[in-house]
Amino acid sequence: QVQLQESGPGLVKPSQTLSLTCTVSGGSISSGDYYWSWIRQPPGKGLEWIGYIYYSGSTYYNPSLKSRVTISVDTSKNQFSLKLSSVTAADTAVYYCARVPRAYVGFDYWGQGTLVTVSS
Amino acid sequence: QSALTQPRSVSGSPGQSVTISCTGTSSDVGGYNYVSWYQQHPGKAPKLMIYDVSKRPSGVPDRFSGSKSGNTASLTISGLQAEDEADYYCCSYAGSYTFVFGGGTKLTVL
Numbered sequence: 001q002v003q004l005q006e007s008g009p010g011l012v013k014p015s016q017t018l019s020l021t022c023t024v025s026g027g028s029i030s031s032g033d034y035y036w037s038w039i040r041q042p043p044g045k046g047l048e049w050i051g052y053i054y055y056s057g058s059t060y061y062n063p064s065l066k067s068r069v070t071i072s073v074d075t076s077k078n079q080f081s082l083k084l085s086s087v088t089a090a091d092t093a094v095y096y097c098a099r100v101p102r103a104y105v106g107f108d109y110w111g112q113g114t115l116v117t118v119s120s
Numbered sequence: 121q122s123a124l125t126q127p128r129s130v131s132g133s134p135g136q137s138v139t140i141s142c143t144g145t146s147s148d149v150g151g152y153n154y155v156s157w158y159q160q161h162p163g164k165a166p167k168l169m170i171y172d173v174s175k176r177p178s179g180v181p182d183r184f185s186g187s188k189s190g191n192t193a194s195l196t197i198s199g200l201q202a203e204d205e206a207d208y209y210c211c212s213y214a215g216s217y218t219f220v221f222g223g224g225t226k227l228t229v230l
Binding site: 046047048052106 | 123156158165166167168170171172175177209211213216217218219220221222223224
């Protein structure tokens, strides 16, 4: 059974860079059968897709966040990461990592989520 | 890329059926058969309930069904149960390897 676990600072100052890592267990990121994604949810609000990466390093981003987002993968550690630059209070959210099978279109496994607060 | 439109809330009594709509455009919902639905209980991660418009992952009860007509997708839950009370989100492929979510619908089981 695949499991995803987010990790990283829970508090980031405005204008700084938010950095999170998702560790995948129970399956290999390098299998090539999946894309690996980041999704966020501001408190009390809906879900927003941030972007995803393939094990080869190909990345795809939400156009509204593209200028500030970088997603990378470390196949040796079975991890993928998110960096979001120039954060503001509007970036305060629960950040989820999730898996997308290549066989169909849906986020089939999710991490538990991690709350990141942007505040000085 | 605008969020898909969902009703803020729907309700139904145990045993009844409810339908949640998800309206987009020809650039997302109407353009592809790639709509998925997620159930989210408070404080929990979303759970995939429907993918590719109408397919159910293993383990999801057949009380949950999905469909699409034009730019509007729908999730129908039949035989409502207390544990179905949750927030539901639709999501559509929007071309160029991007996705867009709906604003979410709160389902109340009366």
